[in-house]
Amino acid sequence: MSSSRVTHRRAFRRTDDFTPGTSKLKLVTEPLPLPLSPTAVLLKIHAVALNYRDANIANGQNPWPVMPNGILCNDAAGEVIAVGNKVKTLVVGDRAAPITDTENISGRETRRSWLAADEDGVMADHIAFEERVLCKLPEYLDWLDAAMIPCAGVTAWSALKGVSIGQTVLIQGTGGVSVFALKLARAAGIRAILTSSSDEKLCQMKMKYSSPPILTVNYSQTPKWDQEVLKLTDGVGVDIVVENGGTGSLVKSLRCTRRGGTVSQVGYLSKQDPSDLKELIPTLIDRRINLRGINAGSKHDMEDFCAALSASGMLLHDLIDRVFPFEQAEDAVEYVWQGKQIGKIVLRL
Numbered sequence: 102m103s104s105s106r107v108t109h110r111r112a113f114r115r116t117d118d119f120t121p122g123t124s125k126l127k128l129v130t131e132p133l134p135l136p137l138s139p140t141a142v143l144l145k146i147h148a149v150a151l152n153y154r155d156a157n158i159a160n161g162q163n164p165w166p167v168m169p170n171g172i173l174c175n176d177a178a179g180e181v182i183a184v185g186n187k188v189k190t191l192v193v194g195d196r197a198a199p200i201t202d203t204e205n206i207s208g209r210e211t212r213r214s215w216l217a218a219d220e221d222g223v224m225a226d227h228i229a230f231e232e233r234v235l236c237k238l239p240e241y242l243d244w245l246d247a248a249m250i251p252c253a254g255v256t257a258w259s260a261l262k263g264v265s266i267g268q269t270v271l272i273q274g275t276g277g278v279s280v281f282a283l284k285l286a287r288a289a290g291i292r293a294i295l296t297s298s299s300d301e302k303l304c305q306m307k308m309k310y311s312s313p314p315i316l317t318v319n320y321s322q323t324p325k326w327d328q329e330v331l332k333l334t335d336g337v338g339v340d341i342v343v344e345n346g347g348t349g350s351l352v353k354s355l356r357c358t359r360r361g362g363t364v365s366q367v368g369y370l371s372k373q374d375p376s377d378l379k380e381l382i383p384t385l386i387d388r389r390i391n392l393r394g395i396n397a398g399s400k401h402d403m404e405d406f407c408a409a410l411s412a413s414g415m416l417l418h419d420l421i422d423r424v425f426p427f428e429q430a431e432d433a434v435e436y437v438w439q440g441k442q443i444g445k446i447v448l449r450l
């Protein structure tokens with residue numbers, strides 16, 4: 102084994118105390134799983150990016166079960182500092198990150214194990230994972246940018262799969278996955294319609310993407326935003342939707358997707374109420390929509406995405422709303438929970 106002298110790590114573990122105003126995280130120092138197994142890799146983490154899911158889990162509202170007092174986060178970027186003696190694809194000094202669902206290598210595996218839910222996540226200064234769940238990160242990106250790739254980036258990449266140049270995508274909200282999807286869509290020559298509850302946020306995005314201009318709809322002020330999207334597409338509908346609301350918006354998303362188009366179900370940000378779905382089946386059949394569930398992506402998806410990023414040299418820094426020091430993780434989670442951000446919140450270590 103190529104080794105490092107690090108024996109312990111600092112990690113934020115959830116308190117699982119959901120009383121308003123109490124700490125949701127506790128900084129702990131704990132031993133690393135040493136010696137490394139022959140196929141394990143030790144990473145020194147340089148940046149961790151937050152997703153809505155982390156704030157949701159920290160506040161006890163994840164729709165899926167989570168392990169008690171687990172470590173949050175599935176977006177990080179780290180440097181390999183030690184490898185087991187059977188590791189073949191990574192060496193000390195490489196940049197890497199684990200995939201979000203460590204059972205999803207090719208996309209055909211039967212099981213699931215989500216970081217920060219079924220197993221510990223990555224909000225720590227060191228993490229050890231099996232080589233098979235780690236993916237190399239593009240070398241041209243800095244740590245903060247690279248940390249957004251495994252979950253937010255791969256999710257946006259998966260949600261847009263199949264859309265081609267000249268087509269139109271509807272992207273809901275101005276959170277992390279959405280701004281990533283918007284950036285990828287723009288780079289790929291795809292027309293974007295962006296929604297937000299805030300005119301101020303839409304104005305900022307319009308200024309950022311002024312040529313060609315993005316189309317926008319305020320979904321709070323326009324409750325029938327699906328009709329507005331139809332108007333913007335000459336009554337045809339968009340080719341694909343990055344669906345973030347869940348039950349509260351799904352039927353409307355189907356209604357403003359063209360016949361035979363695709364809705365990528367990514368999020369569940371609205372109050373999840375099955376009674377909102379009464380029109381789901383008739384609308385799905387009538388409009389011949391492909392409704393596709395997105396679970397971040399497989400390791401192969403992440404590798405494809407990293408290859409695409411490296412080929413384009415796309416910089417990602419403009420997707421970051423705010424950087425917090427690692428020690429202020431609690432404040433960062435609260436910031437995301439309050440939905441103050443446009444784009445990504447990243448912790449620097």
Ligand SMILES: NC(=O)c1ccc[n+]([C@@H]2O[C@H](COP(=O)([O-])OP(=O)(O)OC[C@H]3O[C@@H](n4cnc5c(N)ncnc54)[C@H](OP(=O)(O)O)[C@@H]3O)[C@@H](O)[C@H]2O)c1
Pocket residue numbers: 151152153154252253256273274275276277278279296297298299302345346349350366367368369370371372395396397398437440441442444
């Ligand atoms: N399936 C997956 O693999 C996967 C991966 C990552 C994330 N997700 C899920 O995708 C969603 C977005 O995640 P994120 O990390 O990008 O979140 P985020 O950064 O916290 O962004 C949330 C933003 O979404 C918008 N929003 C809130 N409620 C909405 C609603 N009812 N309809 C449409 N937009 C709404 C708001 O934007 P405005 O302020 O502009 O209105 C809000 O700021 C979450 O539900 C998350 O759990 C799923």
